[in-house]
Amino acid sequence: MDLKLKNHRVLITGAASGIGLATARLFAEEGASLVLWDVSDKVREVAAEFKSTGVAAEAYILDLVDLGQITLATQAATNHDQPLHHVVHCAAIGSGKFGFPFTNLEPVDWKKTLEINIMGMVNVAHCLAPVLTAKRYGSFVFLASVAGQIGSQTDPPYSASKAANINFAQCMAKDLAKHNVRVNTVCPGMVQTPLNRSVWQAWYEQTPEPERLSYEDWTHKKIQSIVPLGRWQTSDDLATMIVFLSSDRAKEVTGQTINVDGGFVMHW
Numbered sequence: 001m002d003l004k005l006k007n008h009r010v011l012i013t014g015a016a017s018g019i020g021l022a023t024a025r026l027f028a029e030e031g032a033s034l035v036l037w038d039v040s041d042k043v044r045e046v047a048a049e050f051k052s053t054g055v056a057a058e059a060y061i062l063d064l065v066d067l068g069q070i071t072l073a074t075q076a077a078t079n080h081d082q083p084l085h086h087v088v089h090c091a092a093i094g095s096g097k098f099g100f101p102f103t104n105l106e107p108v109d110w111k112k113t114l115e116i117n118i119m120g121m122v123n124v125a126h127c128l129a130p131v132l133t134a135k136r137y138g139s140f141v142f143l144a145s146v147a148g149q150i151g152s153q154t155d156p157p158y159s160a161s162k163a164a165n166i167n168f169a170q171c172m173a174k175d176l177a178k179h180n181v182r183v184n185t186v187c188p189g190m191v192q193t194p195l196n197r198s199v200w201q202a203w204y205e206q207t208p209e210p211e212r213l214s215y216e217d218w219t220h221k222k223i224q225s226i227v228p229l230g231r232w233q234t235s236d237d238l239a240t241m242i243v244f245l246s247s248d249r250a251k252e253v254t255g256q257t258i259n260v261d262g263g264f265v266m267h268w
Contacts, residue, residue, distance in 0.1 A: 007032070010034060013090055013124060030243060060076065105156065146259055
């Protein structure tokens with residue numbers, strides 16, 4: 001299926017690794033040019049790799065909590081003859097704490113996660129929505145999580161922040177529809193990313209030694225018990241949905257929360 005994304009320009013946050021990087025690769029395969037944002041300087045290497053294969057790619061190292069940095073990066077990224085068409089926001093963190101029950105955490109453990117995951121999204125939205133609405137065309141896709149729908153006890157700050165992402169994306173979708181700008185959310189289930197491994201690490205460190213499981217055993221047990229399809233989802237699986245939702249093949253889809261989770265979350 002031709003997604004008709006050739007010569008489109010897409011901005012991706014959290015582009016140096018994981019789902020953000022997989023999304024950048026798939027957009028590149030579709031003929032899009034890339035604007036890559038990440039807090040890690042690895043994003044420069046990623047952009048260089050793309051450019052070595054003939055893909056137009058720009059790299060910006062920035063902190064999404066710093067509105068000043070986002071404002072400057074937005075100005076730099078839009079100071080082009082070629083317009084920006086799509087925004088994909090993947091950057092997020094977990095608390096690094098195992099929150100089962102939530103009283104394992106202190107209120108101070110919430111601050112950084114909420115700041116990055118919620119205010120980072122808010123900063124991206126405020127800076128980039130005017131860019132797309134001015135052209136009366138474009139899309140936002142925000143990466144959330146099934147944890148934002150089911151109240152996952154594993155990491156309450158992360159779960160709460162992802163619920164906020166889903167809700168704010170719906171607010172945005174209503175506001176921006178009149179400008180022909182679509183907004184959707186994609187929710188991963190069980191994906192092997194550094195964030196997923198950090199959840200296991202937090203569990204492992206707080207579990208009595210006789211009950212500890214390796215990462216492989218822990219995830220296998222969890223997947224078999226909660227994922228009907230009984231397998232991992234991959235970064236490429238998420239990227240496929242993100243790129244499709246960004247394309248005009250999904251031009252009537254906005255305000256939706258799409259789960260790529262092997263059937264983990266089902267709503268009746």
